[in-house]
Amino acid sequence: MSDDASRNEPEAEPVDTAAGHATAADSAAPSATAPTTLADGEWHRVHPATPFLRGGIFFLAIIGFVIANLRERFISIFVGPGENTSGDPVDFILAEGLLGVAALVVFGVVLLIVGYSYLSWRMNSYRVTGDSVELRRGIVFRTHRQAKLDRIQGVEINRPFIPRLFGAAKLDVSVAGQDGKVSLEYLRSAEADSLRSDILTLASGRSLSGAADGAAAEGRGGLGQAVHARVEDLLSREADSGVADWRTAVRVPTGRVIGSTLVGWTTVFAILLVAAFIVIAIVGSSWALFSLIPAAIGFGSYYWGTITRSLKYSIAQTPSGVRVASGLLSTVSETVAPGRIHAVEVLQPLLWRPFGWWTVRVTKAGVSLEDQMKASVNVLPVGRLEDAEAVLLLLLREGHGRRAAGVLPELIADPAGQGLTMSPRRARWLSPFAWRRTGLAIADGAVVSRRGVMWRRLVIVPLVRVQSLQLTQGPVARLFRVAAATLHTVPGPVSATMPQIDVRTAEALLFTAIGRVVGQMRSDAGERWDAEGRGSA
Incomplete structure (x- = not known):
């Protein structure tokens, strides 16, 4: 991926997708691309509401400032003038006869904001060719970002709540490299779905022969149809309506999402904090209880965000890859390209063990360290062991540890019986409880490790x-x-470390792994995972 802030090249006029596509073909467009797709090599503009959606907080701050300064004027409209209206800017303007000047100032500010928003929209364009996804934007400082299709790790569609009401979505194309992401914000929701499919199809090595989409149809059916589409989207069972066309492998009940969020160390800490404040209030002053208000707001925000982020979860195999979607108000839908998982971990926290709950998280390239720590890396927020097994079978390909995923319950319960090399008996002095459950093996083109007694986990690294x-x-x-x-992979939340292994066994496994790594790399299908049209589904 490359960033270029000063490229002096002839720039074609972007096509406004709201008005239709240009008839002139760009030289970079692949000949096999259908003219009705947005991946036609032409420059296209983003959603017309993008300046407002990206600068929504700024506009809300302006409105708040105006309301705060004119609150007395607003109150007087409904209940009459107050006893003290001195300092009211409206009264001052009227008394000094500056109404015309004030109107010109307001008009100028509005004109400046509208003009800047229009220019920022005009200068924000993208195109998808047979080789890359490109984005250019900026008025004073121009940037040109490019993501090569053969380096794509996945494509994610984010629909924050406010843009979702406008039928807009943000499309993130992740490529190898830290913070290697090209973000197209914002697109029409249907356009984002169609463009994601086209990008992944081209990235796989297949052509878009005859591909057509009705991306723009959603925005051309009138206000009634648009409102109906928004209501259906908010009330749909799936966080991503595109998953409805494919069989969802795992569903997470609402009660399980709420329960798994409450059964955690955050809740334990909250209970201890409340108990401490109650003791302080009893022994000292009752005013100490008011200190709980900020803590209650913080804990409430955490619980609300965690629960709503995990609701309406779905995961399904599509022709473009594995699609994971979740979210109640703001939704996230990511399609992971085949073979792009660098490590996967099945984890059971201590407090979840009585309920038999597990979570699955992955390490992927092209995700910043900050994003790696977010819940988006949990491809299964909470589920039973059979749910985790179904998720692993979707994520892992043959030769990348898929066979190990097929015997997940056995690997958790009896790793030695599944051929894992376990820690020697003398390791009990270093790890008295976990040494019987610590082991690793090389099988099906992957390293499989099992460790932990109270916090049980299984890691698979292709x-x-x-x-x-x-x-x-x-x-x-x-x-x-x-x-x-x-084992070192790209930075991420999954730690592929196997402690207390016999040193000679570890050395033998190390040299075996090195030889197999070289063989796997030579036989790997490459970055274009479906160049011969074999199909990724």
């Missing part, structure tokens, strides 16, 4: 995604002839 391998042995571990084996 060998083709391993960047380096490391053995670590401290002075204490050297006494017991054990070592820790670590």
Whole structure:
């Protein structure tokens, strides 16, 4: 991916997708692309409401400032003038005869805002060719970003609540590299769905032969149809209506989402905090209870955000890859391209164990460190073990650990019986409880590791995604002839470290893994995962 702030090249006039497509074909457009798709090599503009949607907080701040300064005037309209209206800017303007000047100032400010918004929209355009996705924007400082199709890791569609009401969506194209993302904000919702499919089709190596979309149809059916579409979207069972065309492998009940959020260490901390404040109020002053108000707002925001983000969850296999969607008000829908998972972890927190709940999270390239820590990396927010197994079977390809995913319950319950090399008995002095449940194996083109007793976890790392391998042995571990084996992939939430492995076994596994990594890389299908039209579904 590249950023270019000063490219002096002839720029074609962008096509306004609201008015239709241009008839002149761009030289970069692939010949196989259908003329009705947005991936036609032409420059297109984003949603006309983009300046407002991106600067919504700024406009709300202006409105709040006006209301705060004219509150006395607004009150007098309904209840009559107050006793003290001195300092009212409206009274001052009227008394000094500056009404015309004030009107010109307001008109000038409005004109400036409208003009700037129009220019920012005109200068914000994108195009999709047979090789890349490009975005250029900026009025004073121009930027030109490019994402190569053969480096795409996934495509995500975000629909924040306010843009969702306008039928708009933000499309993020993730490529390899930290913060390697091209964001098209905002597009019409149907256009975003269609463009995502086209980008992933081109990235797979297939052509768009005869592909057509009705992306613009949604916005041309009148106000009534637009309102009906928004209501259906908000009331739909799926967070992403596109998943409805495919069989959802896993569903998460609302009660389970709420329960898993409440059964956590955050709730334990909240209970202890409330108990501490109650004791302080009893012993000291009752005013201490008012200090709970900010804490209650903080905890409430956390619970609300976590629950609404995980509701209406769905995951399905589509021809473009695995699609994961969730969200009640603001929705996130991501399509992960085949073979783009660098590591996957099945985890059971301690407090979830009585309920039999598990979560699945992944490490992907092209996601910033900040985003890696968000809930978007949890491809399964909460589910039973059979749900986790179904998710893994969708995410992992043959030769990337898929066979291990098919025996997930057995690997969790009896790792030694599934062929994993376990920690030696002498490791019990370093890990008294977990040594019986710590082991690893190389199978089906992946490294599989199992560890943990109270916090049980299973990690699968496809060998083709391993960047380096490391053995670590401290002075204490050297006494017991054990070592820790670590697989390095791209930065992410999944830690592929296997502690307390017999040192000779770890060395043998290390050299075996190195040989197989080289073999996997040579036999890998490459970045175009479906160049021969085999189909990714």
